[in-house]
Amino acid sequence: MTHYLLIQFVTWFVLCxxxxxxxxxxxxNMLSLRTLHRKGQEEMLDDLPRAYSGLEPPxxxxxxxxxxxxTIAASVRSMLQLTYSxxxxxxxxxxxxxxxxxxxxxxxxxxxxxxxxxxxIPTKDxxxxxxxxxxxxxxxxxxxxxxxxxxLNAGINASRYPLVCGVDADSILQxxxxxxxxxxxxxxxxxxxxxxxxxxxxxxxxxxxxxTKVGLPRNVWALxxxxxxxxxxxxxxxxxxxxxxxxxxxxxxxxxxKDTVIMAGGYRPDTIGEDMELIVRMHRLLREKxxxxxxxxxxxxxxxxxxxxxxxxxxxxxxxxxxxxAESLSANWGLMFSxxxxxxxxxxxxxxxLFEWLGPVVELGGYxxxxxxxxxxxISWQAFTTFMFVAIGLGILxxxxxxxxxxxSFHIYPRGKQLLALAGxxxxxxxxxxxxxxxxxxxxxxRWITQKESTWGTMKRKGDW
Amino acid sequence: MILPTxxxxxxxxxxxxxxxxxxxxxxxxxxxxxxxxxxxxxLGAQIVRLRMALRRRERxxxxxxxxxxxxLSAAIIGETPEELPRLSDSERPHFIKLWxxxxxxxxxxxxxxxxxxARRLGVAIDARAMLARGPRTDRLLATLLLGHLRxxxxxxxxxxxxxxxxxxxxxxxxxxxxxxxxxxxxAYLTPLFIERDDWAMSxxxxxxKEASAPVAGVLxxxxxxxxxxxxxxALRIAEALRIVLPDDLLSGALAAAxxxxxxxxLRIVGTPGLLPQVRELLAHPDxxxxxxxxxxxxxxxxxxxxxxxxxxLADRExxxxxxxxxxxxxxxxxxxAELDALQAALADRFAADILAQVIAENxxxxxxx
Numbered sequence: 001m002t003h004y005l006l007i008q009f010v011t012w013f014v015l016c017x018x019x020x021x022x023x024x025x026x027x028x029n030m031l032s033l034r035t036l037h038r039k040g041q042e043e044m045l046d047d048l049p050r051a052y053s054g055l056e057p058p059x060x061x062x063x064x065x066x067x068x069x070x071t072i073a074a075s076v077r078s079m080l081q082l083t084y085s086x087x088x089x090x091x092x093x094x095x096x097x098x099x100x101x102x103x104x105x106x107x108x109x110x111x112x113x114x115x116x117x118x119x120x121i122p123t124k125d126x127x128x129x130x131x132x133x134x135x136x137x138x139x140x141x142x143x144x145x146x147x148x149x150x151x152l153n154a155g156i157n158a159s160r161y162p163l164v165c166g167v168d169a170d171s172i173l174q175x176x177x178x179x180x181x182x183x184x185x186x187x188x189x190x191x192x193x194x195x196x197x198x199x200x201x202x203x204x205x206x207x208x209x210x211x212t213k214v215g216l217p218r219n220v221w222a223l224x225x226x227x228x229x230x231x232x233x234x235x236x237x238x239x240x241x242x243x244x245x246x247x248x249x250x251x252x253x254x255x256x257x258k259d260t261v262i263m264a265g266g267y268r269p270d271t272i273g274e275d276m277e278l279i280v281r282m283h284r285l286l287r288e289k290x291x292x293x294x295x296x297x298x299x300x301x302x303x304x305x306x307x308x309x310x311x312x313x314x315x316x317x318x319x320x321x322x323x324x325x326a327e328s329l330s331a332n333w334g335l336m337f338s339x340x341x342x343x344x345x346x347x348x349x350x351x352x353x354l355f356e357w358l359g360p361v362v363e364l365g366g367y368x369x370x371x372x373x374x375x376x377x378x379i380s381w382q383a384f385t386t387f388m389f390v391a392i393g394l395g396i397l398x399x400x401x402x403x404x405x406x407x408x409s410f411h412i413y414p415r416g417k418q419l420l421a422l423a424g425x426x427x428x429x430x431x432x433x434x435x436x437x438x439x440x441x442x443x444x445x446x447r448w449i450t451q452k453e454s455t456w457g458t459m460k461r462k463g464d465w
Numbered sequence: 466m467i468l469p470t471x472x473x474x475x476x477x478x479x480x481x482x483x484x485x486x487x488x489x490x491x492x493x494x495x496x497x498x499x500x501x502x503x504x505x506x507x508l509g510a511q512i513v514r515l516r517m518a519l520r521r522r523e524r525x526x527x528x529x530x531x532x533x534x535x536x537l538s539a540a541i542i543g544e545t546p547e548e549l550p551r552l553s554d555s556e557r558p559h560f561i562k563l564w565x566x567x568x569x570x571x572x573x574x575x576x577x578x579x580x581x582x583a584r585r586l587g588v589a590i591d592a593r594a595m596l597a598r599g600p601r602t603d604r605l606l607a608t609l610l611l612g613h614l615r616x617x618x619x620x621x622x623x624x625x626x627x628x629x630x631x632x633x634x635x636x637x638x639x640x641x642x643x644x645x646x647x648x649x650x651x652a653y654l655t656p657l658f659i660e661r662d663d664w665a666m667s668x669x670x671x672x673x674k675e676a677s678a679p680v681a682g683v684l685x686x687x688x689x690x691x692x693x694x695x696x697x698x699a700l701r702i703a704e705a706l707r708i709v710l711p712d713d714l715l716s717g718a719l720a721a722a723x724x725x726x727x728x729x730x731l732r733i734v735g736t737p738g739l740l741p742q743v744r745e746l747l748a749h750p751d752x753x754x755x756x757x758x759x760x761x762x763x764x765x766x767x768x769x770x771x772x773x774x775x776x777x778l779a780d781r782e783x784x785x786x787x788x789x790x791x792x793x794x795x796x797x798x799x800x801x802a803e804l805d806a807l808q809a810a811l812a813d814r815f816a817a818d819i820l821a822q823v824i825a826e827n828x829x830x831x832x833x834x
Contacts, residue, residue, distance in 0.1 A: 015494050022501075041602040042633055056667045114825050116818040118783040131829055186665035187632065386495050393501035400508040407515045419516060423509065 007378045014366035015387055021355045021363075022394035025231075028239025029401045032299075035242050036234070036409040039299060057163050057185055058086035059178055059255065062155030064148050065091055065169040069098040073107040075169050078209025080135055084178040088137040090155045091169075095124075095145030104140050109133035121153040121266035129158065148251070149267035149274035156258060156266055165255045166275070170306060172201055172211050173253065177302035181255045184296040191294045192260040192282060195249030196302035197233040199412065200226045202309065211304050216418050221314050224429045225307040227422060231402035234299065234409070241297035245348035247283065247328075249295070251275035253303035260286070260293070271331070273324015280328045283344040284335040301410055315440050322360070322444025329357055330448075360441035366391070367435065395430040402426075529559035537567055540578040552586045558603075561588065561610050568613040580614050593619050596626075605637055612641030620645060627654065632663050639664075640672045651679035655687060659699045666698075670705030677706040688714050693723060700729035712738040719743070724751050731757035737765050747773055752782035759785060763792025771796065775807070778816030786815060790823035801828075 061079055065072050072091070079089050093101045104110055110130035117126055124146035132138035143154050152166055163185060165178065174180075177196065184191045202217035202225075217223050240246040254275065261267075264282050267274040279295060286293045308314040329352060335341055336349045366387075374384035403422055406412065413419060532550060539545060552560055568579055583589060588610065595607035596619055608626070611619045623645070626638035639657075642650040651673075658669050673680055684703055688710065691699055696718060703710055710733060718730035719742045727746065731754065734743060743765065746758040759777050762770050777789035794804060804824060811817040 012490060015490075019494070019497055038601075041600075041605065111829075113829075114818070114821045116783070116786070116815070116822045131826075133829065136829070186667050187663065189662075383491055386491055386498065389498040390494050390501070393498045393505070397501040397505045397508070400505050400512075404508045404512050404515075407512045407519075411516075411519060416516065419512070423512075 007373060010369055011373070011379055011383060011387070014362070014369060015390065017362050017366065018387075018391045018394060021359070022398055024351060024355060025235065025239075025398050026401070029235040029398070029405070030239075031242045032235040032238040032405055033408075035238055036299060036405055040409055056085045057182065058088075058161040059084065059163045059165050059182060060155070060159035060161040060258075061087060061089045061165045061167055061178075062152055062159065063089065063091045063167050063169050064094055064151035064155065065096065065100050066094045066145070066148070066151075067096045067098045067100060068169045069096070069100045069103050071170050072100055073103055074209045075171070076104070076108065076138065078173060079167065080138060081175065081209070082173060082178050083176050084182075086161075087178060088139065088160060089135075090158055091138070091140045092151040092155045093140060093142045094147065094151040095143060101140070101142055105130070108135060108138055108140075110140055113139065115139075115158065117158060120157050120262055123150050123154040123157065126154060147269050149269040149271065152274070153266040153269070156261060159258060162258055163255055164258045164261065165253070166251055167303075168252045168305065171252045172206055172209065172304040174300075174302050174304075175210060177253065178255075180300045180302050181253070181298050183298065184294070185255070185257070188294060190292045191296055192257045192286070193249055193254060193279060193295045194298055195237065195246075195254040195296075196298045196300055197237075198229060198250050198252050199301045199304050200229055200307045201304035202307050204304065206304075214412050214414070216413065216421055217307070217309070219309040221311065222307045222309050223421070223425050224433045225314075227399050227402060227425045227429055229307075230406050231399055233297075234402055234405040237297045238299050238405075240348055241295070243343045243347070244294055245343035246295050246297055247280050247344065247348050247352055248276045249279050249297075250303075252305050268331070271324065271327045272320050273328045276324055277328040277331055280332040280335060280344075280349075284332045284338070287335065287338060287340045287342060287345060290340055299409065301412060315443075318437055318440040319444040319447060322441040323448045325352070326357055326445060326448035329353055357445075360438045360445055363438045364435075364442055367438075392430050395434055396427060399426040399429060525555055526559045529556040530563060532556070533560050533563060537564065537579060537582060540582045541567065541571065541575045543574065543578060545578060545582060549582065549585055552588070557588070557591060558606065560586075561592070561606050564588070565606070565609045565613065576613070583610070583614060589614055589616050589618075592616075593622070596622055601631070601634065604634060608634070608637040608641050612637075612644040615645045617645060620649075624653065627657060630663075635661075636664060636668055636672070639669075643672055643676045647676035648679040651676045651683050655680055655683040655702075658702055659687070659691065659695050662698070666701055666705060669702065673702070673706055677708065680706060681708040684708060685710060685714070693721070693726065697723075697725045697729040700726070700733060704729070704733045708733075709735060712736055715739060716742060719746065724754060727754055728757050731761050734761045734765060737767070740765060740767075740770075744770070744773060747777060752780070752785055755780060755782070755785045756788045759789040759792050763788075763795055766792070766796075768798060771799070775811075775816070778811065778819055779813040783819075786819040787823070790820045793820065794823045794827050 061082075063076065063079065068075075076089060076091060091104060093104070110132055113129050113131035115129040115131075117129060124144040127142045127144065130140040130142065132140075139158065141154050141158055143151065146154075155166075156164055163182060165181070167173065181194045181196045184194050200217065200222060201211065202219060202222040203215040204211050205213035205215065216226065237246055237248065251274065256278075260282060261278065264278065264285050266278075268277050268281075271277045282293075283295070308317055329349070332349075335345045336353070338345045341349070370379070370384055370387050373379040374381065400423075403419075403426055407419070413422065533552075533556070536546060536549065564579060564583060568576060571579065592607035592610045592614075593616070595603040596611065599607065604626075608623065611623070620642070623638045623641050627635050627642065629635045629638070639650075639654060642654065658664065658673070680702070684699060685708075688696070688699055700710075700718065702708075715730050715734060716739060718726050719734070719739065721727055721730075727749075731743070731746065740762075743758050743761045746754055747762070749755055749758065755777065759774060762774060766774070771793065774789045774793045778786050778793075780786050780789065793799065793807070799807070804820075808817060808820045808824060811820060
C-alpha cells in the first residue's frame with residue numbers, strides 16, 4: 001500500500017510540476033502581450049527622425065575582449081557608428097594571447113594615454129590605457145588577464161559617463177540600439193538597468209558590422225535556438241519586467257546606472273554568470289536599502305549574436321549558463337522571501353529556484369521516473385501517455401506563444417517559408433531538444449556543486465563578419 | 466487510476482490514452498493537455514491570421530505609397546498637381562504616415578506645400594475625428610498630423626490630451642500644441658512641464674526648443690512662487706533651453722540646503738555677479754556640488770580663481786579633480802606653455818596626473834585645445 005501511495009505521489013508531483021512550470025510561463029506570456037500590444041501602437045513613432053536635446057544621458061560602452069583578433073575591428077567600427085547623442089567606446093583587452101591589441105592599435109591609431117585611472121572597483125593590474133587618434137570617443141584598456149567580469153569592472157573604473165553598457169565583443173548591434181535601451185532611463189529616474197532582446201544572427205547577412213538581411217540558419221542546432229531565444233526574451237524577460245521582477249539582463253547587451261553598479265560592488269569575477277549575478281545582487285541590495293528602483297526590459301531586437309552550431313559548443317554554453325544561474329541564486333539567498341523582497345524576492349527568485357535551478361532535476365527525474373514506472377508496470381499506459389501528452393503539449397504551447405508574440409510585434413522573419421520553418425521547429429524542439437537541454441542543465445548543476453573554476457567561454461565561430 | 470489493471474495491449478492502450486481517464490486527477494491532467502493542444506491550434510490559427518493581415522496591410526500600403534508618394538514628392542518641389550486623386554478610406558492611414566514621415570524632415574516652403582495638399586484632401590477633418598474618437602494608434606497619428614498642420618481647431622482637444630497619464634500621447638499632444646502656437650503653449654504648459662515628472666526632461670527640452678523664448682518669460686514669472694521641491698526641475702528646464710535667469714533668483718537657490726537645488730542652480734550660473742557664492746561652494750561637503758562649482762568657476766571665474774581651481778586638483782574625489790583640471794585648461798588666459806609649467810610645478814601626484822590627462826585629452830585629435 002505504501003509503495004502504491006509513493007508511486008502515486010511521485011506521479012502527481014511530476015505532473016503538477018510540469019503543469020505549474022508551464023502555467024507560470026503562460027502567465028508571463030499574458031503579461032508580455034499587453035506590453036507588446038502597446039509597443040506596436042507606437043511603432044510609427046520609431047520610424048520618425050529623432051531630435052536630440054543633448055539631455056540624453058551619455059553612455060560608456062564597455063567591450064571586454066579576449067582573443068578576438070578576428071572580429072574586434074569590425075565590432076568596434078560598428079559600435080562607433082551607433083546613432084546616439086554622446087557616448088564613448090571602451091575596449092578592455094583582457095590579456096589576450098593573440099593579436100587583439102595589435103589589431104586595435106593598427107586599425108584605430110591607438111597611442112598610449114596618460115590617464116589618471118581611478119580604481120573604484122578592484123581589478124587586475126592595468127598595463128596601459130590607449131586613446132584613438134582617429135576616434136576621440138574610443139579608448140582601449142590593456143590589462144592583465146582576469147576574466148570577463150574583471151574586464152567589465154576595469155571598464156567601469158575608466159568610464160566617464162553615468163550609464164555603462166556591457167557589450168560582448170562579437171555582438172552585432174542595431175544602429176539605434178543605444179537609443180532604444182536608454183529610453184527607460186529618460187522616462188524614469190529610478191531605472192537602474194535595462195536590457196534588450198538578443199536574436200540569433202546565424203543565417204543573417206552582416207555587412208560592415210551591421211545586420212543587413214534577416215534569415216534563418218540552415219543549421220538545426222541554431223534553428224532550435226531561434227525559437228528558444230523568442231521564448232526566453234519575448235515572454236520570459238518581458239513578462240518579468242512588467243512586474244519589475246526581471247532577474248537577468250544578458251551580458252551581450254545591457255545598460256546600467258554606473259553609481260548603482262559601483263554601490264553593489266561591480267561584477268563578481270569569481271562567477272560564470274556575472275551578468276545575472278549582478279542583477280540579482282542589485283535587486284537584493286536595493287531592496288535591503290528600500291530604495292525605489294526599476295529593472296526594465298526593452299523588447300526591441302537591439303542585438304544579434306552568433307549561436308553555437310555544433311553539439312559540443314552548445315552543450316558547454318548551456319552547462320555554463322546553468323552554473324551561472326546556480327551561482328547567481330546561491331550568492332543572493334538573502335533576496336528570497338526577504339522582508340522588503342517584493343516581486344523579485346517573493347515571486348521571481350522562488351520561480352527561478354523552483355523551475356530553472358531545480359528544474360533539470362525534477363524534469364529529467366520526471367521523465368526517467370515515468371519511463372521506469374511504465375516499463376516496470378508501476379503506472380498504467382494511460383498515466384504514462386497522459387504525462388507525455390501534458391509535458392510535451394504544454395512545451396509546444398509555450399513555444400507557439402513565443403512565435404505568436406514575435407508575429408504580433410516585430411515580425412522579423414518576413415517570408416512565409418520562414419514562418420513555416422519556425423512552426424516546424426516549435427513542434428520538433430519539444431521532441432528531444434528541450435529534453436537534451438535539461439540533461440545539459442543537470443550537468444551544469446553538477447559542475448556547480450563540484451565547483452570547478454570559471455574562465456572565458458570558448459565559442460566556435462562560423463560567421464564571417 | 467494510475468496503476469495498471471492488467472495486461473493492456475498497446476493498441477488498446479492507445480485507444481484508452483485518447484479518451485478521458487476515469488481517475489479525477491489524471492482526468493484533470495488529460496484535460497490540461499487537451500487544453501494545451503487546443504490553445505496551440507488556436508495560436509497557430511492566430512499566427513496565420515496575423516501574417517495574412519500583415520500581408521494585406523503591406524499590399525494596401527504599397528498601393529497607397531505608389532499612388533501618393535509621387536504626388537507628395539511633386540508638391541515638395543513646388544509642382545502640386547491641379548487635380549488631386551481621391552483619398553480612399555483604406556489609403557488614409559498610410560497616406561498620413563507617409564505625409565508625417567516626409568514632414569519630419571522638411572522645413573519652409575516644402576513643408577507648407579505638404580500642408581496645402583493635406584488641407585485640400587480634407588485630412589485635417591479626418592484627423593480631428595481620429596483624435597476625438599479613434600483608438601490610441603489613430604490618436605497618435607492624428608496628433609502628429611495636426612501638429613504639422615498647425616491646426617488651431619484641434620487646440621482644445623490636444624490641450625486635454627496633455628493631461629493624459631499616457632506619456633506618449635501626452636508628450637505628442639504637447640509637441641503639437643507647441644507647433645500650433647508657441648506662446649500660448651508656453652503659458653499653458655510651462656507649469657505642467659514642471660509638475661510632470663513622468664515627462665522625460667530630454668523629450669520636453671527637444672519639444673520646447675521652438676518655444677524657448679516664451680517659456681523663458683513664463684518660467685521667470687513662475688520661479689519665485691514655486692515650492693522648493695519643484696525648483697530643481699524648473700531650473701533643469703531653464704538649463705535645457707539655455708534660458709538666462711536673473712541672478713537674484715539663482716542666488717536663493719545657491720544658498721539652499723537642498724543639494725539637488727544647489728546643483729541645478731550651479732549648472733546655469735552664467736554671470737560674475739554670483740562668483741562669491743560659487744567660490745564658497747568649492748568647499749561644500751558634497752562632491753557633486755564641488756564638481757559643478759568647479760565647472761561654474763571655469764565659466765565665470767577670473768584670474769584670481771586659478772589658485773582655487775588648482776587647490777581642487779588635489780580633491781579626494783576624482784570627478785572634482787577632473788572638472789577642476791578641465792576648467793583650468795579651458796581658461797582663456799592660460800596658454801599651452803603656462804599650462805605645462807603649472808602641471809610641472811604641481812607637487813601633489815594626483816593633481817599632476819589629472820592635469821596631465823586633461824592636457825593630453827585637449828591636445829589629442831578631437832580635443833578642445
